[in-house]
Amino acid sequence: MNQVSVPRERLELLWWVIAATGALLGLRLFQLQVLDVVEYRLAAERNRSQIIPQTAPRGRIYDGIGVPLATNQPAFTLIFIPPGEGHIQQDLEPLARELSRQLGRDPIALQETLQTAVREESAVRLAENLPTRAMFQLSELKTIYPGVELIVEARRYYPYGRFASHLLGFMGKMSPREWRELKPKGYRADARVGKMGLEKTFETELSGRDGGIRMEVDAQGRLKRVLETIPWETGSNIHLTIDAAVQKAADDAVRKTASGRGAAVAVDPRTGAILALSSQPDFDPNAFLSTDPEEVKRTVAELPEFNNAISGAYPPGSIFKPIVGLAALSGGRVKPDDDFWCPGYYESGGRIFQCWEHKGHKRISWLMGLAHSCDVYFYQVGLKAGAAAIETFARDFGLGAATQIPLKGEKSGHLFGPETRRKSKKGWYDGDTLNLSIGQGELTVTPLQMAMVAAALSNRGTVWRPHYTQKIVYADGRPDYVQKPERMSLVRAPGAAWDQVQEALQLVVSSGTGVGARVPGLLVAGKTGTAQNPHGDDHAWFISYAARRGEPASIAIAVLIENGGHGGAVAAPVAKKMILARFGLPDPDAEREVRTAARAALAAPRLPSLRPAPAGTPH
Amino acid sequence: MRMHSGLGGRVDWTFVAAVASLVAAGTLAMLSAASTTIYYSAILQKHFIALTLGAILFTLTVAFNYQIFQDQSKCVYGVALFILIAVLVVGTTSRGHRAWLRFAGFSFQPAEFARVLTVLVLADLLDRRARQARDVSTVLMALAVAAPVMFLILKQPDYSTALTFLPMITGMLFCAGADLFHLLLVFGYGVLTLSVPLVYTFCQTRFPGAAAGSLPVLVLATSKMGWATLAVVVCLGALSAMAWRMATWMRLQVKPHLFLAVPVILSGSLLTGVALNRQLKSYQRNRFVAFVAPHTDVQGAAYNVIQSKVAIGSGGAWGKGLFSGTQSKLGFLPERHTDFIFANLGEEMGFLGTSLILGLYMVVLWRIVTAARQARDRYGYLVCAGLASMFAFVMALNIGMCVGLMPVAGIPLPLISYGGSSLVINLWSLGIVANIYARRYALL
Known part of the structure; x- marks a missing residue:
């Protein structure tokens, strides 16, 4: 039929080229629309919304x-x-006029914004x-x-x-x-x-x-x-586990001290739960969320990042003495009624070691020794007990090791003793024992550690791992996470020794150096401390625990006021406020302050009179 | 003799059905894609007028003997040149193109019409020169005939439509039996010419801080009409002369005209490429940039291609449904009822729709090739081969652009994109194919 001569094989070749092109496009469409559909769906969704x-x-x-x-x-x-x-x-x-009145902004700029939007x-x-x-x-x-x-x-x-x-x-x-x-x-x-x-x-x-x-x-x-x-x-x-009342009392009280710097930690001796963890100077977290960018900038620049309660390692001073006493009493080397002589100093190895009371405590035994914090008494007790025993007890109380509280920047402090010295291949001398006996020397502790010590003193030896989480209630319906108390270590001592130590600690508050923390109707025990500080004024310490009569103690406290001076005068009143808050008791000081302020407001303006500092404040 | 009585039985109904389906799908896509424009009703009106006109033309063309175009070949060529000159003289300018003729309330875009007329003229030429098909003179004559048409279209300027002439001519020459070496030269010329701006843009965008004396800088220098270009041309000539001397010395059996043709083609394409590069408008340059480095400027030139791909890809297998494409309805997809209508279709009808359209195109092309195969004369064979090459290339260029395989070229998708004259002309040209098929038995 077709007599015209044409190169038909070329037409067939052309057709194959066309078919291949079609196939290629089909594959590409398959790739875009079937294989990569998710990616492009997302892109389209991003485009439109x-x-x-x-x-x-x-x-x-x-x-x-x-x-x-x-x-x-x-x-x-x-x-x-x-x-x-x-x-x-x-x-x-x-609308722009109305908004500018409400928002305090330029009405013309607002109107332009609105017009652009429209x-x-x-x-x-x-x-x-x-x-x-x-x-x-x-x-x-x-x-x-x-x-x-x-x-x-x-x-x-x-x-x-x-x-x-x-x-x-x-x-x-x-x-x-x-x-x-x-x-x-x-x-x-x-x-x-x-x-x-x-x-x-x-x-x-x-x-x-x-x-x-x-x-x-x-x-x-x-x-x-x-x-x-x-x-x-x-x-x-x-x-x-925080008790807001205790926390508030601690924050306010530490802030009001003369230096305004320090820490106060309160724990529940029955569980190790933290009731208050205060560090001063502090900050107002609301200020970081201010609408004023200048205020935010200033707050960030002035942020006191250092958490004294866990990151500050201080020499404990006299608050270490209960541990020394417990070591001595439980070893049987010292009886509670053994009398020692304090002439105001102690001589050892040709060196003179002073008592804080330069006049001397004269004849003194356990209860008065701790109640008045006689250094010479503890020099001698420490020598009798032996530095090794003191070190072991201190380690059992958790000193020299971090408590592992889940917060950033916790310090472990430093415990020293014969064993530690042996490890670092240095000698141990009687002078070291004397320093250790009154909590000086290389010894450093954190307020949190001392709060756990105070708790262990009240509960007769159980050192808890501190925790602040009670429970986490998950929003997604997972079962709550509930925190369980965890025991860190146990201090082993005979019951009689605990009795002696606790009796002495109560005596400190009832009639000794810690009367500033006395609360009528409650059983309050404690120990003051004034730690020598090479960089300036002494740090004021107070550890304490309190209970209703007949009940186990429900709060143990450690207060540290940097450069505060005497523990009994500065730190003990802070602890007292915390104890009052814990037991829901009214704070007579606060009431007095309110009354004073009211009187001052009523009276003609005048310069505030300087009240004399309480006289005769011992350690 | 049966004139019309038997014609119905010989019409390629598969072909007609495929064409009708494409037009129907295109109408559907257009209805959806144009719905967001403010000229929706005007667009619909024009589309349906064009559709009616196209259908009438198609039917009439099937009825008339296509050989009339061969008989009146000079006239056909004259019409092509006339309308293109007319558009340059009295045409209306829109978006920088003097491409529309207006009369009696209608506007008509003659470039595509001229393209089909060129196919008819070339088919006649190649038919008459059947004996000299393998001669280089045939190739040169075919190019000479097409050149004025292309030149007039370039004057509009409409580079994209002019570009579609090259594969069309190559396809026709190929099917006419031209020497493959000659075709290679012609094809190479075109490819090299186009690659000059492409390589130039590539060097410019990928190596912006290239050191002086490095290859990219040399390429950039060569791509600007200057001493470097002249030096390259001279070098090409010298190299070729040396190669010729070597070949004669070594007594190699190589045709001597090779040593003339290759450097002429190379330097010629380089010069036209450089000229083209200088002529490019910024939006055309950006198309090259978008193709070479699609992620350099997401909001700019590459935006269209990225949005088109996102539209097609997000359509998935089944599509988002007609009138529900977010990419097209919210205006992310540009030119959604014209050049990028395929992307709109892909988004709303999914892979199902796109593969159906692609399939219908392949059916149409297959039937054109079949018509060529069965044509009763060489003229019909060549017309079909030319139209098949033309439709295949235009389709591949448009869909390839929408799916990111081809650079952006402003050409509509035949039978689908909105455009009255394009639809009418395409239906008319397909009518010629149907006519060629219907008259495959040399009885009429």
Whole structure:
């Protein structure tokens, strides 16, 4: 039929080229639409949606009986979503005027912002972190002007302000490193995270998942419609063992001391639960969340990062004497009624070791020795007991080792004794024993360690591992995490020795150096200390425990006031306030202060008179 | 003799059905894609007028004997040149292209019409020179005939449409039985010309801080009409002369004209490429940039391709449903009812829709090739081969652009994209194919 001669094989070749091209395109379409569909779906979704995020409430932090220590405040954010059509253009000017009055901003700039939003049909955030009172006034605008919306966001709030600040920590902007780590977990670039303390330690538990308003936008960014409102998810709540009353008493009392620097730690001797962990100087964690960037900058610059309660290692001084006494009494080397002679000094190896009381305590035995903290008595007792026994007891009480409390920066302090010296291949001399006997020399301890010692003295030898978590109530329905007490070590001593030590410690408070901590109706025991400090004034120490009569002690305390001077005068009253708070008793000093302040306010203004310091304050 | 009575039985109904399905799918896609524009009703009106016109033209063309175009070949060529000159003289300018003729309320884009007319003219030429098919003169004559048409289209300027001439001519020459070496030269010329701006852009974007004297800098210097270009041309000539001397000295059996043709083609393509490179407008340059380095400028030139890929990819297997594509309805996809309509289709109808369209195209192309195979004369054979090459290339270029395999070229997808004159002309040219098939038995 076809008599024309044409190169048909070339046509066939052309057809194969065309078919191959078609196949190639088909494969490419398969790749895009079937294999890589997820990736492109996401890209399309990113294209079309825009989210006005809403910050989720962080988990709350409660104290032992449910008092909120860190909570959230609704912060109101004012957004403007231009309504589709209508006569809003002429409403913008009164709206801008109204907003400028409420927000204290330039009305012309505000109007321009609003006009841009209307022109571009995109939502704008007009103001963030609005205070509650502004909210009520602004919510009225919402009814008058369409498009004005108030969205609620949660903002961290610490109701007590300067309160347990080193323990709770604070919130702040992420560092570049934190941003890299947290970005994959869904954090926003402007999110705040815990920067210190519990806020940092429990960041994962506390942080919730942010919600928001997801809107559909077109290629020009114009708002089309609201796609969905994504609800936020709250973070998990943490219940601490802290007793807010004790913590507050500790914070206030340490702050009011002359130096204003120090630490106060209270634990429950029955469990090792921390009731108060105070370090001064402290800070107000709310200041980091201020809407004023200058205030935030200043607060960050002045942040006292050092947590004296766990990171400060101080020589214990006389508060170490109960351990020396226990070592001596339990070894049987010293009987409670063995008399020693204190002429005001002790001579050993051609050196003179002073007693703090230069006149000397004359004839003295155990109870008076501890109650009046006679150095010469303890020099001799220490020599009799032996430095090795003292070192063993001190180690059993947990000194020289970190308590492993889950907080950053804990120090272990330093314990010295014959055994430690042997390890570092140095000799041990009687002079060292004398220094160790009164808690001086190379010995350093942290206030937290001494609180655990005080607890062990009250409960006859059980040294708990300190903990501050009571339970974590997970938001996602996981069973609660409940903290169990853990025993760190046990100090073994005969019951008679414990009786002697506890009786002496009670005597310290009832009639000895620690009367400043006496509370009528309660059984309070304690020991004062004045640690020599090569860098300045002596540090004031006081360890204590208290109980209702007939009950086991429910609070053990260690107070340290840096450069405070005498422990009995400075540190013991701090402990007393904490004990009063623990047992719910009124603080007579506070009442007196209130009355004085009221009188001062009524009277004509005059210079405050300097009250004489309490006379005759021993160690 | 049966004139029309038997024609119905000989019409390729598969072909007609495939073409109708493509047009229907295109109408559907266009209805959806154009729905966001403010000219929606005007677009619909124009589309349905063009559709009616195209259908009538298609039917009429099937009925008339296609050989009339061969008989009136000079006239056909004259019409092609006339309308292209007319558009340059009295045409309307839109978006920098003087590409539209307006009369009686209609506007008409003659470039694609001229392209089909060129196929008809070339088919006649190649048919008459069947005996000299393997001669280089045939190739040169074919190029000479196409050159004025291409030149006039380039004057509009419409580089993309002019570009589609090259594979079309190559396909026709190939099927006419031209010497493969000649075709290679022609093809090489075209490819080298186009590669000059491509290589230039590549060196410019990938090696922005290249040291003086390094290869990228030399390439950049060569790509600007200057001493470096002249030096390269002279070097090519010298090298070729040396090679020729070597070959004669070694008594190699190589055709001597090779030593003339290769350097002429190389330097010629280099010079035209350099000229083209200088002529490029910034948006055309950006298309090269977008192809060479798609992620350098996401909001700029590469934006279109990325959004197109996202649209197609996000459609998935089944699509988001007509009128429900977010990429196209929210305006992320550019040119969604014209050049990028395939992406709109891919988003809303998914892999199901795209593979169906692609399949219909392959059916149409297969039937064109079949028509060529069965054509009763060499002219019909060549017309079909030319149209098959043309449709295949345009389709591959457009879909390839939408899926990111080809650089962006502003050409519509035949039968699918919105464009009245394009639809009419394409239907008319397919009518010629149907006619060639229907008259495959040399009885009429």
